[in-house]
Amino acid sequence: MLLKLALKRIAGNGWRSVFNILILFLVLMGMLFIQGMYDGWMRTARRQKEEWEIGAGHFEHSNYDKYDSFTFKDSFAKIPDHIQELIRQNEVVPILVFSGVLYPQGRMTPISIKGIPWDQALLKIPSQMLRVKDEYPGSLPTVIGQDMARTNGLSQGDLVSMRFKDARGVFNAYDIEIVKVMATPVSSIDESQVWIDFTVLNSLVALQNSATLFILKDEATQLNLGSNWRYISQKKSLEDVLAMMKADQAGGYVVIALLLFLAMIAIFDTQILAVFKRRKEIGTLIALGMTRRQIIRLFTYEGCLYMVFGTILTAILGLPLFIHLGTKGIPLPQELSNLNVGGFSETMKSYYDPLTILFMLIMVFVLTLFASWLPAAKIARMKATQALRGKV
């Protein structure tokens, strides 16, 4: 009976009810959109890092510090025999890292030279282009990222000199040919980096079958490489990216909080107004024997029904939009995708985690419940005679 009465009241409220439902709809849409975009961004960034750089985890030489190129000259060791077999099965990709200098347009620019097997298929780096067919080619085929190409004014087909010191400290120099400018969304394999074939780099730096990193296809649970190597899990590798995103997400939470606050103010105001307008009706209901609890429940039902209608409207109108955002995504302007921020690609797709959606609905529901209960709790305390006389 109370639910019926609440429905009648909502219908009787006319435009006020429509506005309430619309506000709740907009709040839910806004919250889901913001959260969906952040979740989508994080998932994309994680996937891109996995596909282009870190795999399911990796081993690095114990001397290696990716932020300190001074360590590169001591950060390699012979590939252990049991890893060799995994490399053949494409379960592991070895990478050798050295530092050098590139001379684009006759300028000097410090670089990291990375050797990756041309026949690997684990990472998305277009390593097939690095294959050296002649024994002594005039120039070495190399791949660079779009950011590296842009900052140094390089493009596909360019020839440029590269100088480096080998493992014994002897200067060596070669002309390299940019055979491919890869459009990678992962800046950490792009900026100031030149990719060449693993075996070629080994021979250039007077090494044999040595590596700095081992990228793994599956998480290393049983693999033991000895004390020379340190295992870095995917989670650990992603820490920096996720921390940056979480910091940015804090701004999104502020917007969500503001939206929620506005919605609650709207519902609270509507309920206060309804209580004020309906004080005689409430008095009559009390005089007819309705208990305090029933009065509160009536108004709370009203608030909850707003929420239900808002959710239904969001489902009807929002679902196609969210499906579109999740499958097709939002095209980003070239300037933004050029920023080379993890997860930023040409189109940004959102992702909706069922648990997150449920959590948001529950949060809005609880707050709506509270905003509806508060004025009703106050009116339910008055006496029937006062209510009948309109003295609230």
Added chain:
Amino acid sequence: MKKILSILLPILLFAGTICAITAEEILAKVDENMNAGTVKSTARMIVETRRATRTMSSVSYAKGTDTAFTEYTAPAREKGTKMLKIKDDLWLYNPSTDRVIQISGNMLKQSVMGSDLSYEDFMEEIELAEAYIATMLEDKIYDERRCYVLDLMAKTENLAYSRRVIYVDKERMVPLYQELYAKSGKKLKTMRLSKVTKIKGRWYPLQVVFKDELKSGNGTTMIIDEISFDIDIPDHYFTKAVLRK
């Protein structure tokens, strides 16, 4: 006549052999001229770039091939910048930040104040006779001077430049031109040495033009205005404490 010739020819040939200088001896003489126990010099470094020409003045102190200290005295922007090399370590003091930093890793590969010299080049001080096996090539005239041309190949596998070609003034035993090669055979750097002057019994070039052959531009000129050899230099010039003084 035949008899006289048969006696004289071997004698002449033997005399020629004992008088001919070997490549190793040339290198030893070059080292003698170019290296000293201690050196103090005042020099200017002229860097020519596409946009402008900059001149930097400095005072340097060196002891053997392992230790060296340089303080820049001009222009105002570089004044007070100091560089200290002790064996394989290089430190730089910047007065504007009042900080001493160790130049390492990729930084060693960077150019020194926009010049054709990298910090790594500052670290390269070796005695040629000790480090290289020399082969004599055909003599050449360079800068109107008769020169021995030596092809130097590194004795060990850990020398920065595995090959050098050096033109040595026959009369003064000073290098006038050098080419430095990468292991691949690519020419990396050239040095043109001139204004050879006799200072305290040794010939010494007071002007050097360094050219990074992979880099565009006209190279970097180093002009030595004053130089003194084998003088007393206090040890504190070669400690890190001197950088902040």
